[in-house]
Amino acid sequence: MTSRKKLIAGNWKMNKTSADASALVAGIVEAVGRQTDVDVVVCPPFTSLESVAKALEGSTVKLGAQNMHHEAGGAFTGEISAPMLRGLFATHVILGHSERRAYFGETDAAINQKVLAALKNQLRPIFCVGETLAEREAGATLKVVQTQLEAGLQGVNQDQASSVVIAYEPVWAIGTGKVATTEQAQEVHAFIRGLLTKLFAAPIAGKVRILYGGSMKPSNAPELLAQKDIDGGLIGGASLEARSFVELVNAAIAAK
Ligand code: 13P
Secondary structure, eight states: OOSSOOEEEEEOOSOOOHHHHHHHHHHHHHHHSSOOSSEEEEEOOGGGHHHHHHHHTTSSOEEEESOOBSSSSSSOTTOOBHHHHHHTTOOEEEESOHHHHHHSOOOHHHHHHHHHHHHHTTOEEEEEEOOOHHHHHTTOHHHHHHHHHHHHTTTOOHHHHTTOEEEEOOGGGTTSSOOOOHHHHHHHHHHHHHHHHHHSOHHHHTTOEEEEOSSOOTTTHHHHHTSTTOOEEEESGGGSSHHHHHHHHHHHHHHO
């Protein structure tokens, strides 16, 4: 039993046309759109934010984006800003996902600028950290997570900190079907909680939700969600079908 409300977030990545997104969100809203036991966020591609926002009206499911630029506007072809996301009623934004770090060259410093911009615009960052397989095998997991966490949260003040959501996503577990064991995940989550306690006051660190991400499915979710410092999940593959996503939300309700 913890005072932190569990959170299940779906990262749809580069999937779903606008029409497909509307169908998926309709199924989610129908099944879990009224419950308030856990927080639920869906993060469609930018092209579906507006239609998904409309479908979420009147429900308890919240809207998130998958990335944004740190500037509010200007000559940044192809980019999207925090005020634009707010204009579409987004409340959350995934930042620093390992796919953005690996394929789009996002650095800790760039991610930090985005985290600060999101908070300034009342968007809750779902800030991702996690080690690669090579880093885990080299025994560097905690060091890597510490570096990413401290760099990404630089300049975040005590008042803002409890709005941040952290997602621990071991890169080797993303889309691979290889889920971290509950012990591996809980160890890193507890370590992150400890770091947050050093960076911010203990009561604030106690409020921050730390999600697990990486091949989380209805079959492995109950055990992961039962861990003391695992406050929910950031779901990729299993968020692309209403049925499995809803099962994950129900697993979080059962674990609350
Ligand atoms: P999978 O659930 O497909 O492993 O993806 C996890 C993830 O990257 C969520 O952001």
